[in-house]
Amino acid sequence: MAETVVADEQEFKHLTVTPLAGALGAEIGGVDIAAGVDEETLAEIHRAWLSHHVIYFRDQNMTPEQHIEFAKRFGDIHPHLFNKALDGYPEIIEMLKTPAESINNGDVWHSDQMYTPKPAKGTMLYGREIPPYGGDTIFVNLYLAYDSLSDGLKKTLAGLKGVNDGDTKNNTSGMSRMERVTSGVAPLAQINPGNAQTVSVHPLVRTHPETGRKALYLGYHTDQIEGWSNEESKPLLDYLKVHARRPEFTCRVNWSKDMLTFWDNRCTQHFAVNDYTGFQRRIHKIMIQGDTPF
Numbered sequence: 001m002a003e004t005v006v007a008d009e010q011e012f013k014h015l016t017v018t019p020l021a022g023a024l025g026a027e028i029g030g031v032d033i034a035a036g037v038d039e040e041t042l043a044e045i046h047r048a049w050l051s052h053h054v055i056y057f058r059d060q061n062m063t064p065e066q067h068i069e070f071a072k073r074f075g076d077i078h079p080h081l082f083n084k085a086l087d088g089y090p091e092i093i094e095m096l097k098t099p100a101e102s103i104n105n106g107d108v109w110h111s112d113q114m115y116t117p118k119p120a121k122g123t124m125l126y127g128r129e130i131p132p133y134g135g136d137t138i139f140v141n142l143y144l145a146y147d148s149l150s151d152g153l154k155k156t157l158a159g160l161k162g163v164n165d166g167d168t169k170n171n172t173s174g175m176s177r178m179e180r181v182t183s184g185v186a187p188l189a190q191i192n193p194g195n196a197q198t199v200s201v202h203p204l205v206r207t208h209p210e211t212g213r214k215a216l217y218l219g220y221h222t223d224q225i226e227g228w229s230n231e232e233s234k235p236l237l238d239y240l241k242v243h244a245r246r247p248e249f250t251c252r253v254n255w256s257k258d259m260l261t262f263w264d265n266r267c268t269q270h271f272a273v274n275d276y277t278g279f280q281r282r283i284h285k286i287m288i289q290g291d292t293p294f
Ligand SMILES: [Fe+2]
Pocket: 106, 110, 111, 112, 270
């Protein structure tokens, strides 16, 4: 059992919270999710999540039903607009990479579903099969990315909005999702989003609805600044995207089998490292509905 570290003003009575890095991330101990989480413990988990932005619970033994039930304690499920759900479980995306596959899902810096009008506030990933090494997920703290900007740039960003495209070609292949599916280089089965809105405009600096703190809000899907040309947008967006990934804003989550990781998309970006080809990795993903960013 990890040593208890109290990183907040209030103590935790029902769980241990051990920070992973200075910027964000904490391991939660003392909780058996499958055995049931009472309201007091849930409130402490919620508080730890808001304080550390990425939290993880090792050695959980959960059925898909228990994973769904736990996610629903934090809000309604946010379905993925493009990824096909697991058979029998419309709430779950199974991210499977077999030993023969080289393409990985999620190895771009992004915040989940920011191209939707109400992006997922949280994402809960459960590791069912984990490679012996590799396959870490890196996170950045977008509060710190914002706080560390100059007052001048903060003023410039106030009121600016990013255009976030769920089918951006802003990737190394230069292809849309459907082009990647057609050419056989999509990592996951894709569905047609139908009439769902897949391009959304959100503030480049958003106020977290629960903490009141400001965070940069941009990622892989952010193609343009609203009202600016592509040529004008790119240098500033490129600067902000690189700035947001400074090493001191990051933590690196090292997975183990039966581990549940739960992060806050409103103040973080993440990147799934593709360095485990030859091994199988199978992760179950559930996202939780958020609000309209402001
Ligand atoms: Fe993601």
